[in-house]
Amino acid sequence: MPEKKVRVRFAPSPTGGLHLGGVRTVLYNYLFAKQHNGTFILRIEDTDQSRFVPGAEDYIFGCLQWAGLEPDESVVHGGDYGPYRQSERKTQYRQYAEKLVAGGYAYYAFDTPEELERMRNDHKTEQNPSPQYDRSTRNAMRNSLTLPPGEVQSLLDAGAPHVIRIRMPENEIISFTDMIRGEVSFDTALVDDKVLLKADGMPTYHLAVVVDDHLMQITHAFRGEEWLPSAPVHVLLWKYLFGTDAMPQWAHLPLILGPSGKLSKRDGAKYGFPVFAMNWTDPRTGELTEGFKEKGFLPEAFINLLAVLGWNDGTQQELFTKEELIEKFSIERVHSGGAKFDYEKAKWFNHEWIKKLPVTHYLPEVKPLFEQKGITVADEVMLEKVMNLVKDRCHLLPDFVQQGAFFFAAPASFDLDAIKPKWNSSKALFFSEVIRTFELAALWTAPELEHNFKEIAAVNQLKPGEVLLPLRIMLVGGKFGPHVFDIAELLGKEETIARIRHVLSLL
């Protein structure tokens, strides 16, 4: 049997921000597709009109673009299997649902929401807090299984609101092989009669995912573990509609957990770290949720840290480029257990990528950060040098501003308390001598400056350590930053001397 061309899909519903778990699902889809020379499809699952959120769809594409995980086929990328928005495929689903009814695998149900609620209330007990519409209750409801055929037909003819539900078999064991978990099985007697086609004519996820995966020739279906309980419904639908031989191979990905259980979309801020890929503003409440991008993560790091959250290649390697991931990723090596997200480690990944990548690669992102703080960066070459000097101490992009601001603007305040207690006239004398020597310096390089500085110190019978910290405070404002003579070199003669003079006047 010839191998079918690999086709995978990510199918988000455009209802809000794209969180960590979603991006990881995208990533695994993307890596799998690229590794197999396959096709990565993005399908918008917008069958719930009541949950439509303006802007959410564009936002998802924005996130994928930032992360460098562009689909091959989608509403914006085109393709031969469109439309890629389920709302635009609406008319296609009904025929499949009808076919199931005709085959006895599904039935019409006319129950109103109130009737459903009453049924749930009537059957609700402490032992059974969530009664289902299933073999135990469907015979007491208003559906084509209980109503006389004539009445069903006249209801249908009269356009009475109705849904189509799957009729779960009484006693069947449905099992399939999950690429991550191995064989998984379910007793159909314990699964409810899920709605397949809603009263508004839209399919539910259950019908849509099977029909579209078939129509779009999907070969491998990756999704979150939360879908596992409804997998038997999907398997059954495949069996009834297209045959299980045509069914994609399933892989249910482990969940990404927050500090206290499930990582919730809602309270990202509560954790003290982002949960969304990019900033998301809820159009209804105006509430902004910060994203990894705006927090200062590099896409390379973001992808890397997500990839290894639940997967590893069996070696000790932790840092992977996208190309390496494409080469090495394997779905079978994905962990089956959920993983708690560790923000500290996420920052470590970003730090590693900041050090690893040439600073010019992310300089365009860093420059505006300075400007946001009111610091003008006129010279990009200077910024590049500064970034190279301080990148070892930056975990997030905004750290560059904190670490590098004093190169572009004289410090607004100085940690004089670090100097004053040990300040004396001989040190003052020393620094004025330093100024004189620096003024005459023909060669303005760090080694040269250091040599001169230490020589003067020796002549004045001062230990370098006694005057190094004061010099640092004068140039930087505080006790931080790279080697002080590297700073002086970059600052230039004029600025260095000016800063020494200024602080001298404060002492």
Next chain:
RNA sequence: GGCCCGUUGGUCAAGGGGUUAAGACGCAUCCCUUUCACGGAUGAAUCACGAGUUCGAUUCUCGUACGGGCUACCA
């Protein structure tokens, strides 16, 4: 409640009958550096529990506990 999935240091995890049970993050100490980092070294810390199978279980089986997910005309 029912069903499903899971469980190796605080976190991510390798390993899958016999190992000193890797590595990374974080933490601590030390070295380097007369700042802060980087880097280097060292250290504390783990197989949820109980049965079984076996000469031998962290590894296999079964229970229990715990964690998570699902239980909508949401995805």
